[in-house]
Amino acid sequence: MKNKSWKPWILLSPSLAAVFFLLVIPVCFVIVYSFWLRAPSGADIPAFQFGNYAKFFADFFYPSILLTTIRVALETVFLCLIMGYIPAYFFYKTESKFKPFLMIIVMLPFWISFIIRTLSWINIL
Known part of the structure; x- marks a missing residue:
């Protein structure tokens, strides 16, 4: 009997590729850029430093926005779970x-959005 454990991976490969290229790689870029230095001219200078993180936690403005964002996200997830x-x-x-x-x-x-777009084309013609 042949080993058919590879078939689910072939079926999953398009969605896994999409997740990899559209989510994992951009997040990796953001993480790498977070360690770079920002020049006064606005250019990014490749360097490994923690200055951006020190600035983030030194000012109360940024963590409060992050906590608000996390709170709204959790409330939205809870509401969607209940409503679904x-x-x-x-x-x-x-x-x-x-x-x-x-x-x-x-x-x-x-x-609804698809129907509205379809009907709008009818009105244009």
């Missing part, structure tokens, strides 16, 4: 003949 769990649980438990119609009602707001 309730319909998901309802759809899982119900055995109604209206289940496809209810699913369309839930998905319809995601289609």
Whole structure:
């Protein structure tokens, strides 16, 4: 019997490549640039120094913005979990003949921008 453990990786490779090229590499660039020096002219000078981090933690302005951002992100995640769990649980438990119609009602707001763009082309023509 052949070893078929490579098949899931082949199927996942397009999405993993997208995550790697669109998320991991840009974050690595930001981390590298965070150690560089900023010249008074605005140019970035390649150097390994912690001056940017010292400036970040020395001033209370930046950490307060970071804490506010993290708080808003956590509140948004919690709200999305609650708002998403309730319909998901309802759809899982119900055995109604209206289940496809209810699913369309839930998905319809995601289609609105596409529908508006499509209809705007009709008005232009």
